[in-house]
Structure formats: structure tokens, C-alpha cells
Amino acid sequence: MEAAPAEQLSALLAACARRDRDAFARLYRASSAKLFGVALRILRRDDWAEEVLQESYVNIWNHAQDYRAGLSAPMTWMTSIVRNRCLDWLRRPSREVSDPDGVLVENTEADGPGPLDLLSRSSDARALAECLGRLEDRQRQAIMLAFFDGLSHSELAAHLRQPLGTVKTWVRRGLARLKVCLEPAK
Amino acid sequence: MKFRDSPELQQRLAGEYVLGTLRGAARARFQGWMRADASVRRVVDEWQGRLAPMAEAVAPVAPPRRVWEAIESRIAASRIATGVAPVRAGLWESLAFWRNLALLASGAAAALLGAVMLSAPAPQQPAPPPQIVRVPADVMPPSYVVVLSDPKTQKPVMMLSAMRKSDQLLVKRLDDSIVVPDKSLELWALPTGQPPKSLGLVAMEDKQMLKLSAAADQSLGAIPALAVSLEPKGGSPTGSPTGPVLYSGPCIMYW
Structure with missing residues (x-):
């Protein structure tokens, strides 16, 4: 729809x-x-x-x-x-989503630029897609996994098989770059 | 505070909050800052504007029909309640209104009980005779109990209890989605024939001890109902409720 x-x-x-x-x-x-x-x-x-x-x-x-x-x-x-x-x-502590089969990561990797291609309907979304496209791959992947799939820093670290600190840095730098990239459009 | 003085830190945490990677205690703490500070909310709004368009890429999935039916019935319930909500300040201070609310609260409980009894299936065999249990005085449960519910949803949101001789009122939150940015929730005793009396502010915690002005037998013994109103941050400036009543329920002594 x-x-x-x-x-x-x-x-x-x-x-x-x-x-x-x-x-x-x-x-x-x-x-x-x-x-x-x-x-x-x-x-x-x-x-x-x-x-x-x-x-x-x-x-x-x-x-x-x-x-x-x-x-x-x-x-x-x-x-x-x-x-x-x-x-x-x-x-709430009793509610943790699990991804036993690793479907999540596989999908995201297979998605590649797929979801970004869909971001073309509104001008906001087009600007965002363009800025996401300019991020480093790992920064973009971390940010998209967090946004679409609701992963926390530690879940990201587990899924991407990277140390927590590394993943946090990707997210932080990725967000900072997005902000700068979207600035002129505002 | 370090957070307030550092725009970079505010930006970073707001971005992570909106992205969703800020979790647990850090998320709760950040939500507290948002409630307290309009400039933090503005930074969050900006991040929402930046990131929310990503949702356009999510594949739509039609929800089952029961979701809309549940929403509609909750909205219908709230319509009955909002008939009361936009009342002028004068009426909020009127005794009759609060008395009626107290009556309504206990009436609603009675109606609920009636509904439960009517819908119970016919028993297949005679009910067993009642058993009388004698509980030693030292293991008596709290003897004043109040369940406050949201008239919009009919859902219980808080349970309060106190021992007869104690001035400690235990407030237990049953619904942890009760959050009121920039405002306070104030608890009121609704004595018969007298203006509402503040019992204090409700903390945004799962459990809270409120100190009563006297032992429960004195401070709650003659109170038919309690209610929670929405007030400016820090509580009602007038000593009487000024905002809408969000939750109410009868105060029952069962021991």
C-alpha cells in the first residue's frame, strides 16, 4: 500500500x-x-x-x-x-527478540542498497538515502540494522561479530556524518 | 551537569536515542532529561526528522482486523471519559464533582463485579461451602487497598496498599507506560463532604513509599476513594486539583 x-x-x-x-x-x-x-x-x-x-x-x-x-x-x-x-x-527484561538462525544479518547483507532504493518517495527520504549512501559501508550497515531491526549496541556487536566499542564508534561517526550531510538541505 | 553543558553530547545521545541504540538505564535517564528540558526535546525532534524517513523503506504489512477493533473499543471507552475531561477549573474545585467521582469509582467497581458474575458459566455442581481461615495477626496482609484504573481503558494502572497502623503507603505501578512529560501526577484522597486532600506526588518508579500524615486508620479510614490528577511539575500550586483526573479507584479496608 x-x-x-x-x-x-x-x-x-x-x-x-x-x-x-x-x-x-x-x-x-x-x-x-x-x-x-x-x-x-x-x-x-x-x-x-x-x-x-x-x-x-x-x-x-x-x-x-x-x-x-x-x-x-x-x-x-x-x-x-x-x-x-x-x-x-x-x-522490559523478559522481552528479548532472538535471531537464532542469523536471518537478520543475512537479510541485511543481502539487502545491500535495496532498502535505500526504496527511499525515493519524499524529498526528505531522497536526501537521507543519498547521505546514507555516502557513509562507509559498516557505518551504514550498523545504522540501518539499528533503525530497521531495533538492535541495541550490544546486539549490533554480536550480530556483526565486532567488539562493542568498535560498533559504538561506527554508529556515533555515522550519525555525526549524516547530520552534517543533511544540514544544507534543512 | 556535564550533559547540559555539552551540545556535542546532547547531539550524540539524541541521535542514538532516536536511532534506538540507547537502551536500558541510559534510555530511561535520557527520557528524564527530555521531560525536564525543552531544548533536549528540540534536538530529539530534529533527529526524528532526519532519521524517520528511513521508515519509508520498510515493507508495509496489513495488520489483522482485530487490531482496529481493539483500538476502536478503547477509543469508545475514552470518549465516555473525555466527556468529563475538558471541564472548567471551577467544577474541578466543586465538592459535588469530586464526591460524584468517588461514587462513580466505586460504582464502576461494582458494575465490573456484576458483569463478571453475570458472565460466569453456570456451575456444573454445587459450589463447595466456604472455608473459614483464621490468619494470625502478625501475618495479616496490608489492610487498605486501592486499585487506581484509567477510565479510558478500564485498565488498572496503580495499586496502593497500607497497613492499618502504619503511615507508609506503598504505591506499586502496574502499567509502566505511565509517563507524563513536564508534568507531575498528584495523588488525592477524596473524603466525603470535604475538599480533596493531597497525599503527595506519584514517582515515575515501579514502587514507591509515600508517607501519610498519620497512620492509615486515621488518614484513610474514612476515605471512600482516591484519584490521581495531572498537575504542573512539582504538584498543584493551589493545594487543590487543577488538572484532569487520570486515574481513580475506591479505597477499600479489607481487614
């Missing part, structure tokens, strides 16, 4: 702030598949992703009046809510 245009989602969020239930249903239809994909990728368990998606949309409904169209794109705002919920969910 294609994501709805930002203006349309902004208008729906504004209507949600006025407690318009129909607008909320339309917002859900227009955005839930993308956000469920994000949650599922990080949590890797359907039941957890469903629970987090449910909490996230209740949150979106309750806080729609806090959304400021001028400050962030609607999908950015909603994605942040879902990702934060996912990461808070993983913080």
Missing part, C-alpha cells in the same frame, strides 16, 4: 484533534500497514507488534492535538510514536 500524501495525513490528524472518529478510521487505513511493518520488523513477533500498534494508535488519537504540521511530517511523527513504543517494549 502506498503511503498517503503528507497533506492528507496532516488534515486527518487535525480532524482527529477535533475528535472526528471517521477521520481517525481513515488515518488508520492510510497509515497502519506502514506502521505495522515498522513494528513487526523491530519486534519480530506478531502478537507484540499488534499490541504496540494498538497502544500507538490510541496514543495518536489522544495526542493528535499535539501534532504540529510545521514541525514534522505526519508519518515522521507517527513513526516516532511507534518506534518509541517498540523500544520501550523491548526494555
Whole structure:
């Protein structure tokens, strides 16, 4: 499903702030598949992703009046809510996602530039894809594994079979370079 | 503090927070800084703007229909509750309102009990006779118990308990998603025929000991219900609740 245009989602969020239930249903239809994909990728368990998606949309409904169209794109705002919920969910000690078969790393390696190619719909995403492309391979791989699959520093170290300090440095330098690279566009 | 004085450190931690590699205690600590400092929130917002577009590359997956059904029923429940939420300040201070809330809280518990009893399956055989257990005085459980729930979701969020002769009120958080940036949660006793009385601020911890003004028998004995309101950071400036009531529940002496 294609994501709805930002203006349309902004208008729906504004209507949600006025407690318009129909607008909320339309917002859900227009955005839930993308956000469920994000949650599922990080949590890797359907039941957890469903629970987090449910909490996230209740949150979106309750806080729609806090959304400021001028400050962030609607999908950015909603994605942040879902990702934060996912990461808070993983913080509970009994919940660790496992990757016994190493599917995760293989996929990411096989993906290569694949996911980046998809980042072409909005101008923000195009700028980000270009800047990600300019990072060193290992910096890009660490950042993408962390973002898409929700890996912590120590999980990254285990998956990439590198010392923790090395992986932390890749992430730190990669993020710093991304920031500089994206600066002129802002 | 080192963190406040170092824009580089703020940038680095905000980037790692948004990316998701900041975990555990470090993540919780950073969320505390975000709550306390608008400039940190701004840095985080900027990072979200930078990194969130990556999510466009994630393959969409249609969630099962039950997710929407669950969301809808939670929203419907909250609509009943938000009928109360945008009330003017005058009403919040009115005794009748708080008394009604106390009644509502115990009424809701009764209604819930009724629902449970009605939906219980018909017993196949007669229930066994009640067994009377005599508990020695020194192993008595806490005798004042309050379960505060969110009227929007009907979910219990906090459990409070105190021994009769003790002035220690144990506050146990049941839902660790209760987070209120820039605000405080204040706990109120709702005595019959009197204004709400503050019992203190609720900490964002799993467990907390609140000191009561006197032993529970004196301070909670005549209190039918408790409630938690949303207040400015540091608590209500007026000594009465000023913000919306988020959670409430009946105060029960069961021993």
C-alpha cells in the first residue's frame, strides 16, 4: 500500500484533534500497514507488534492535538510514536527478540542498497538515502540494522561479530556524518 | 551537569536515542532529561526528522482486523471519559464533582463485579461451602487497598496498599507506560463532604513509599476513594486539583 500524501495525513490528524472518529478510521487505513511493518520488523513477533500498534494508535488519537504540521511530517511523527513504543517494549527484561538462525544479518547483507532504493518517495527520504549512501559501508550497515531491526549496541556487536566499542564508534561517526550531510538541505 | 553543558553530547545521545541504540538505564535517564528540558526535546525532534524517513523503506504489512477493533473499543471507552475531561477549573474545585467521582469509582467497581458474575458459566455442581481461615495477626496482609484504573481503558494502572497502623503507603505501578512529560501526577484522597486532600506526588518508579500524615486508620479510614490528577511539575500550586483526573479507584479496608 502506498503511503498517503503528507497533506492528507496532516488534515486527518487535525480532524482527529477535533475528535472526528471517521477521520481517525481513515488515518488508520492510510497509515497502519506502514506502521505495522515498522513494528513487526523491530519486534519480530506478531502478537507484540499488534499490541504496540494498538497502544500507538490510541496514543495518536489522544495526542493528535499535539501534532504540529510545521514541525514534522505526519508519518515522521507517527513513526516516532511507534518506534518509541517498540523500544520501550523491548526494555522490559523478559522481552528479548532472538535471531537464532542469523536471518537478520543475512537479510541485511543481502539487502545491500535495496532498502535505500526504496527511499525515493519524499524529498526528505531522497536526501537521507543519498547521505546514507555516502557513509562507509559498516557505518551504514550498523545504522540501518539499528533503525530497521531495533538492535541495541550490544546486539549490533554480536550480530556483526565486532567488539562493542568498535560498533559504538561506527554508529556515533555515522550519525555525526549524516547530520552534517543533511544540514544544507534543512 | 556535564550533559547540559555539552551540545556535542546532547547531539550524540539524541541521535542514538532516536536511532534506538540507547537502551536500558541510559534510555530511561535520557527520557528524564527530555521531560525536564525543552531544548533536549528540540534536538530529539530534529533527529526524528532526519532519521524517520528511513521508515519509508520498510515493507508495509496489513495488520489483522482485530487490531482496529481493539483500538476502536478503547477509543469508545475514552470518549465516555473525555466527556468529563475538558471541564472548567471551577467544577474541578466543586465538592459535588469530586464526591460524584468517588461514587462513580466505586460504582464502576461494582458494575465490573456484576458483569463478571453475570458472565460466569453456570456451575456444573454445587459450589463447595466456604472455608473459614483464621490468619494470625502478625501475618495479616496490608489492610487498605486501592486499585487506581484509567477510565479510558478500564485498565488498572496503580495499586496502593497500607497497613492499618502504619503511615507508609506503598504505591506499586502496574502499567509502566505511565509517563507524563513536564508534568507531575498528584495523588488525592477524596473524603466525603470535604475538599480533596493531597497525599503527595506519584514517582515515575515501579514502587514507591509515600508517607501519610498519620497512620492509615486515621488518614484513610474514612476515605471512600482516591484519584490521581495531572498537575504542573512539582504538584498543584493551589493545594487543590487543577488538572484532569487520570486515574481513580475506591479505597477499600479489607481487614
